[in-house]
Amino acid sequence: MARAPAPGTRDTILTAAAGLFYEYGVRAVGMAQVVEVAGCGKNLLYKHFPSKAELAAAYLTLARRERERTIREALRWADGPADSLMALVTEIADSVTRPGYRGCPFRNYLTEFPGESDEPAMVALTFLADARAQLDALVTGIGGDALMADRIWLIINGLHTGPPAQAQVAVDWIKDMISSVRLTEAL
């Protein structure tokens, strides 16, 4: 009899690859390294991910799912768009201050592969566009205009790049912006 395929192998490989890709960069990590950490054979790796680009795309897709889950939980307790916006920004600020933080995986990939339009690049670009759209919706929800959305997006981009020490500055700032909109509305 043939050996039964191990369940969850794909996840094991993907988890190993995701950790390595995020910590050291996609280009810096070789498939052999992924195999070593995942503890499987090369053939099994290529069976589940026919190329490194597909593995990278799966890694970014996983990162997206995790991020969406985190944000969904953060928005769970929020009532109203103002609360949601604050929860969103707070979550981002928290994430960049976490120990292992090494930048935004999507922006990092696009920096590592500039001008690329392969599958992982599409995943990254799509995520960023969707995140921007989500922000726009929340800002519109609290009565903010396009300028406010642009500004908050600017801060979020800066948050992902700069030193984690400034996370609180960003959160407080956006909180002020939200409050001022509410005051304006109250007139």
Next chain:
Amino acid sequence: MARAPAPGTRDTILTAAAGLFYEYGVRAVGMAQVVEVAGCGKNLLYKHFPSKAELAAAYLTLARRERERTIREALRWADGPADSLMALVTEIADSVTRPGYRGCPFRNYLTEFPGESDEPAMVALTFLADARAQLDALVTGIGGDALMADRIWLIINGLHTGPPAQAQVAVDWIKDMISSVRLTEAL
């Protein structure tokens, strides 16, 4: 008599390498590619730059020199710290909207080689620290506090990451911030 060494060879190689490194990324560009674009032999390349890391360090040092020259010119016509700060931010906004813009070379390198502490990484980190210090000095000069410097740094970081379309948003925003400080001072 011996053949005279060609003058300006180092600059030719460095210019070629800088263009390639910036456009495609340091990791993506091979030494053979540099040689090809520079139009010289490998021997000469390794004579001037004994390793790729040294070539990358020279590339970042060149980028720093060019940036400092640009900023120095931008600050030439400015009188007073408020004008200087505006000129600085305007210059950055202009640079990110230029056609060939592909991100900040220093931040890009640090993303390509995360956790690295070799010579090019040091050049990049030193530049960013110095740029931050220069910003702090200008903000202090107009009577701004540490929070204002943090906020502007956040915007600048966002500027280097995000879409060029938001450059004008950033410039106008910082202009408003400067104006409000002046108003506060006038009280």
Next chain:
DNA sequence: GTCTATAGAAGGATAGAC
């Protein structure tokens, strides 16, 4: 002849892919 330059192969390691 002597030195520098280019072109290209070779070494050794490592990449992705099968």
Next chain:
DNA sequence: GTCTATCCTTCTATAGAC
């Protein structure tokens, strides 16, 4: 495990300027 390709680096061979 193996295959091919490419990486950085070194070395050899050849052409050209003095």
